Amino acid sequence: MTMSKRDTYTPDSLLAVAVRVFNERGYDGTSMEHLSRAAGISKSSIYHHVRGKEELLNRAVGRALDGLFGILDEPGAVDGRAVRRLEYVTRRTTEVLMAELPYVTLLLRVRGNTTTERWAMERRREFDQRVAELLKAAVADGDLRADVEVRLATRLLFGMINSIVEWYRPDTKGALDREQVADAVVRLAFDGLRTQAGA
Amino acid sequence: MTMSKRDTYTPDSLLAVAVRVFNERGYDGTSMEHLSRAAGISKSSIYHHVRGKEELLNRAVGRALDGLFGILDEPGAVDGRAVRRLEYVTRRTTEVLMAELPYVTLLLRVRGNTTTERWAMERRREFDQRVAELLKAAVADGDLRADVEVRLATRLLFGMINSIVEWYRPDTKGALDREQVADAVVRLAFDGLRTQAGA
Structure with missing residues (x-):
């Protein structure tokens, strides 16, 4: 005491x-x-x-989910060609992850033992599903490659983005700034590491 | 009993x-x-x-590390242009991760509380460093883009590959086969999601 x-x-x-x-x-x-x-x-x-720790968990993952779902209502995610919208959502998801780092980290680690955890996992799947639909539309437009299955491409895309929670520490000296990280994610995801010369 | x-x-x-x-x-x-x-x-x-559980951990992460470091001695990782060697290492790392799934999963989750854990983390960093050097050489050759910092590109590449442990389950009905996953990783990492038309 x-x-x-x-x-x-x-x-x-x-x-x-x-x-x-x-x-x-x-x-x-x-x-x-x-x-x-x-x-x-x-x-x-x-x-x-x-009322207890589950209410704190609920508020915390709710904050992360509000940040992520908010992206889908922004004009850049709503208007224009599917490939541009997907590019926008990819950039913003990366930015929200870094801006809300502890909350998104917690969301990604939730395992499903309580009602709140199961709800959070269900909402995460919903978000992934919305992004997968955008990816599918961009493939149908001929803007994204058709030789990688949509579900697999979505998983690898989120795998790359979500892995940022493992190493991004905004307060570290010499830390990369958010824009630099978001640029890198968009470049790698859409255009890959290779230059034309390397093809 | x-x-x-x-x-x-x-x-x-x-x-x-x-x-x-x-x-x-x-x-x-x-x-x-x-x-x-x-x-x-x-x-x-x-x-x-x-002798105890640390010996089991040591053998388990040792098996994962032997699989990963073994790749670097294979001819595809040793001979030829850096970009091709990096492509080879990317594919093989993905394959080894899936072939040795529980062992690599354990290696990726190790946190550093014991001597064995700290050794495993140090060896993981060494492997990442070897791959980063290959990436750097391919950028110097003009085969990989220079506008994403090497350390960041390496982290995002491993982020994508390592995320596979979160969802890949070989015994699930309708599971993707290893070759399909490895192909997708190499395509996305090197050429990205976009088609020429989508640029």
């Missing part, structure tokens, strides 16, 4: 602490006791903010 | 059981008791085969 400080948390700042602990220990491995220690306030103070 | 069966394990078959448990529970979360239950033999029978 000596460690307890005055509870000056807002919903957002408490969420940020919880997400850090979830990412470090895993959601299953995190108890209210761990959250209380990391926040430096008592468990009953935390219960003053939320 | 009623569950114990006669110990007919070979080093390889016992390793396969251990790797499955490590991947399910995490290495840190696995005790000798868990291994004993999963194998259906007593702990002392396991100690007859190995």
